Structures are given as structure tokens and as C-alpha cells.
Amino acid sequence: MQTKGLKLTDVLTTVVIAIVFGIVYKVWGPLYYAVKPLGLHIDQLIYGMWFIAATVAYLLIRKPGVALLAEVAAASGEFLVGSEWGLEVLLYGLLQGLFAELVFAAFRYKRFDVAVVSLAAIGSTVASLVLDFYKGYIDQLAWWNLTLLISARFVGAIVISGLFAYSLVKALEKTGVTQLLRPTSKEDYDSLDQ
Amino acid sequence: MRWSMEHKETWLHQTNPTAKLLLFLPMFVVIVFVHNPNVLMNWAVGFTVLFILFSGYRMKHIFLFLLPFLFIFVSTSSSMILFGKGETTWFRWGLIHITEESFYRGVHLGFRALLFAIFGLMFALTTKPVLLFYSLMQQVKLQPKYAYSFLAAIRLLPIMIEEFQTVHQALKVRRAAKASGFRGKLELVKRYAIPLLSQSIRRAQRIAVAMETKGFTNDRKRTFYYEVKLGKYDVYLFVVICMIVAVGYYMADVFPYVAVKDVR
Known part of the structure; x- marks a missing residue:
């Protein structure tokens, strides 16, 4: 029936998970500007949470297009529940999802380890920095301040959307739900042969 | 999500959700390429007035919604004001270095964030999500x-x-x-x-x-429970946005508030 692209099951599951993260994204907003006035970009360490939908959805469903869809859906969810950043989150979501997707595509959607999701988190960080460059004139910050901003954001992204996302999915695997989601792998066939 | 809150149905609620989205999204790009703070201030005033007059919500609710945006304004502008590059020093204390240039740039960024917020809030408060997705299927053929x-x-x-x-x-x-x-x-x-x-x-x-x-297919030839069409209110919205943009631009040129024309 739906031969090309993602099946309804994949899309629905991705969107539902993403909306959960959309609410997290929304709650993250006040937290972000609560730590922001502390100065010196401590806020950037938690920025990485806004990339997590893409990596978690990809690790769970393991299909092309899922990361992009998840990040866009999470951004829409955040937007619809009334994000402080308004429409801008849709564009950020689109670009962050796209960059994460490109990382997964570069590995031909064959790797699902902590290194590849960390790379995807780095990809999303680059996307967010590109948009900030145009929107926030971040190149006009004093150089030490800009370096601090960029490195804090990268570190936060790797810790939250790379390492933490990976351990979250590992924990979800123990509940058994992931068996519902993933296409049958080679190991499954091998185990039948025995 | 807040559409259940008591409000009047104004013409902004009657606009086509897709049309509204396609009118608001390009504004994001336009705003990013405006570097004159006077223009942004005028637009911020114009769109805030539009929002307050026609969102159909009570004033006290509108102020409650706008409260977090003041935080955004302060937090967005502060790091640029305190740590931005610039020539004309106003104040220096340790790492903090406030210059005329960084100050105006910071304020400019604050207004930019405020405008994005107003657009987002205006959209979210006057659009029913269900109708948005029905409209996206009908107007732009979303699968x-x-x-x-x-x-x-x-x-x-x-x-x-x-x-x-x-x-x-x-x-x-x-x-x-x-x-x-x-x-x-x-x-x-x-x-x-x-x-x-x-x-x-x-x-x-x-x-x-x-x-x-139950027979759900991804076939785009289907009937819809809600038929969402384009109408005269979409034209009104287009005209109003164009007017605010044009008048704001003109006024910034003729009656500038600050002498700075480009914050870069």
C-alpha cells in the first residue's frame, strides 16, 4: 500500500515520540533563560537538549528520514504549545534535523552506535550556529566570548544528544518496545537458521 | 494549545492557517536581513498593536502571554551588550565591555526576538492545530x-x-x-x-x-471532514502586513529614533 518512504507506523511513532520531546523543548526554554543571565554562556551547555529528538528517533526506528521528521515534529510541537521563540523554532528544527539526517545518510543508515549519534549532535550544533550567525550576529561577540559559546554548545550537544540519547535508547531497549519498531535485522534471520 | 481560553473569534481566526503560515514564515527571513534598529522598532510596535487589537484575547491574558518575552528580550540583548565588539567605549569592568555599537546591536537583537515571538504567539493563539493540518493537506498537498x-x-x-x-x-x-x-x-x-x-x-x-x-491510505485523492478554503481575510492579512512593513520602513527613514542605521 505505502511502498515508498516511511510507513504510517513509522511516521506515527516518530511524530508521537517527537511531540513528547516537543514538550521537553518547551519546558527547556524557561530553564535556558533562567541560567542565561548568569552570564558566560553556561546556558549553552544545556542547548544540546534541543537536538535530542532527531538522535533518539533515529536510534529507535533506524530508517532514513526519521531524524529529520522527528526534529521538525518536535519543533512544531514546541511551537504549537507556545514557544518563547515563536516561528523561529520551525526553521531551527528543520535545519538541525537536516544536518543530523545528513550525518546518518553519510553512514548509509548502517551505524547505530554512540559515535554516529554524537556526530549527528555535532551536525545539529553546526546548523544552529549557522542560523545564529545570521540571526544573532554572534560573530560580533568578543572572540573569547564566542569561543566559549561555541565550545560550550558542542560539549553540551555531545553529552545530551549523543551520550545521553544513546543511554536512553539502551534503557528503552530493555523494556522490549524497540522490537515493535525496527525492521528485522540480519541477526534475526540468523537466529532462525539455528 | 490555549485555544480553549476564553476569547473572541476575530478575523485573524478566520484566516486560512496555511496562508497565515506562509505569510509569517518569510517575515522571519525579512527580519533577519534588516540591520536598521529603527525599522525593527516600528515593526515591533505595529505588529504588537495588530496582535493586541485583533487576537481576540483579553488584555490581562495578553500581558500574561507577553511576560516571558520580556525575559527573552533581556537575555538575548544582554550578552551582546556586555560582551560585544565595538569602538566607542561607554563602560569597561573586567571582561565586561559595553560600547555604543554593542549596545545598539544588543537592543536590535532584543527587538528581533520580540518580533519573532509576536509572530509565533499571534499564529499559535489564532490557529486551531486540527484545522492547520487539514489545511496543509488541502492547500499544499501535505501527505x-x-x-x-x-x-x-x-x-x-x-x-x-x-x-x-x-x-x-x-x-x-x-x-x-x-x-x-x-x-x-x-x-x-x-x-x-x-x-x-x-x-x-x-x-x-x-x-x-x-x-x-480501518482502511487508511496515503492516497491524496480523499474527502475531508473539514473543508478549509482561502478567503477574503487572507487578503486582508496580506495587505495589513505589507502596510506595517512599508510604513515602518518609511517612518524609520524620516523620523529615526536612534542615529544608528546599521548595527553590524
Whole structure:
């Protein structure tokens, strides 16, 4: 029936998970500007949470297009529940999802380890920095301040959307739900042969 | 999500959701390429007035909505004001270096954030999500599998919130609803996320299977429960936006508030 692209099951599951993260994204907003006035970009360490939908959805469903869809859906969810950043989150979501997707595509959607999701988190960080460059004139910050901003954001992204996302999915695997989601792998066939 | 709050249905509510989205999104790009703070100030005033007059919400609610945006204004502008580059020094103390250039740039960024926020709020408060996705299917041919997935997910939100409260209470009873330190906090997020995510995944699977057994297909030739069309109000909105943009631009040229024309 739906031969090309993602099946309804994949899309629905991705969107539902993403909306959960959309609410997290929304709650993250006040937290972000609560730590922001502390100065010196401590806020950037938690920025990485806004990339997590893409990596978690990809690790769970393991299909092309899922990361992009998840990040866009999470951004829409955040937007619809009334994000402080308004429409801008849709564009950020689109670009962050796209960059994460490109990382997964570069590995031909064959790797699902902590290194590849960390790379995807780095990809999303680059996307967010590109948009900030145009929107926030971040190149006009004093150089030490800009370096601090960029490195804090990268570190936060790797810790939250790379390492933490990976351990979250590992924990979800123990509940058994992931068996519902993933296409049958080679190991499954091998185990039948025995 | 707040459409249940008491409000009047104004013409902004009658506009086509897709048209509204396609009118608002390019504004994002336009605003990013404006470097004159006078223009942004005029636009911010213009669109705030439009929002207050025609969103149909009570003044006290509008002020409550706008409150977090003041934080955004301050937090967005502050790091640029305090740490930005510039020539004409106003104040210097340790790492803090306020210059005329960085000050105006910071204020400019604040107004930019404010404008994005007004657009977002105006859209969210005058659009029903259900109609948005119906409209996207009809006006820009979004594939039904995406639109209906979003619709189903929006329906699931109240259940998720209830589930969150259940988990929260269960953890509280077991004195596991608090944690200290960065690691502890992440562990805590996990404690909440695992049950919520696994239940959501199971539910999504069941819904997808149910939809397909009841004959859901991704065929774009289908009938719609809600027919969403374009109308005269979309033209009104287009004209109003053009007017605010043009007048704001003209006024900034003729009666500038600040002498700075380009903050870069």
C-alpha cells in the first residue's frame, strides 16, 4: 500500500515520540533563560537538549528520514504549545534535523552506535550556529566570548544528544518496545537458521 | 494549545492557517536581513498593536502571554551588550565591555526576538492545530500520513500529561522524584522518560494498526471532514502586513529614533 518512504507506523511513532520531546523543548526554554543571565554562556551547555529528538528517533526506528521528521515534529510541537521563540523554532528544527539526517545518510543508515549519534549532535550544533550567525550576529561577540559559546554548545550537544540519547535508547531497549519498531535485522534471520 | 481560553473569534481566526503560515514564515527571513534598529522598532510596535487589537484575547491574558518575552528580550540583548565588539567605549569592568555599537546591536537583537515571538504567539493563539493540518493537506498537498500522524499525536497530548503526573506521583511516593548533580538530573530525566516513551510507542503502534485496518491510505485523492478554503481575510492579512512593513520602513527613514542605521 505505502511502498515508498516511511510507513504510517513509522511516521506515527516518530511524530508521537517527537511531540513528547516537543514538550521537553518547551519546558527547556524557561530553564535556558533562567541560567542565561548568569552570564558566560553556561546556558549553552544545556542547548544540546534541543537536538535530542532527531538522535533518539533515529536510534529507535533506524530508517532514513526519521531524524529529520522527528526534529521538525518536535519543533512544531514546541511551537504549537507556545514557544518563547515563536516561528523561529520551525526553521531551527528543520535545519538541525537536516544536518543530523545528513550525518546518518553519510553512514548509509548502517551505524547505530554512540559515535554516529554524537556526530549527528555535532551536525545539529553546526546548523544552529549557522542560523545564529545570521540571526544573532554572534560573530560580533568578543572572540573569547564566542569561543566559549561555541565550545560550550558542542560539549553540551555531545553529552545530551549523543551520550545521553544513546543511554536512553539502551534503557528503552530493555523494556522490549524497540522490537515493535525496527525492521528485522540480519541477526534475526540468523537466529532462525539455528 | 490555549485555544480553549476564553476569547473572541476575530478575523485573524478566520484566516486560512496555511496562508497565515506562509505569510509569517518569510517575515522571519525579512527580519533577519534588516540591520536598521529603527525599522525593527516600528515593526515591533505595529505588529504588537495588530496582535493586541485583533487576537481576540483579553488584555490581562495578553500581558500574561507577553511576560516571558520580556525575559527573552533581556537575555538575548544582554550578552551582546556586555560582551560585544565595538569602538566607542561607554563602560569597561573586567571582561565586561559595553560600547555604543554593542549596545545598539544588543537592543536590535532584543527587538528581533520580540518580533519573532509576536509572530509565533499571534499564529499559535489564532490557529486551531486540527484545522492547520487539514489545511496543509488541502492547500499544499501535505501527505495524509504525515498530517494524520500529527493529528493523532495532538490528541494523545492530554493522555501523556496524565501519564506524566502518574509517574511523578509514583516517584514522589518512593522519594525518587528528586536528584542532585548533573548526572543525577540526567538519571532523573530518564526515570520519567522511559515509561512515558515506551507507553507512547506502544500506543502509536496500536493506533497505526487500527488506522490501517480501518482502511487508511496515503492516497491524496480523499474527502475531508473539514473543508478549509482561502478567503477574503487572507487578503486582508496580506495587505495589513505589507502596510506595517512599508510604513515602518518609511517612518524609520524620516523620523529615526536612534542615529544608528546599521548595527553590524
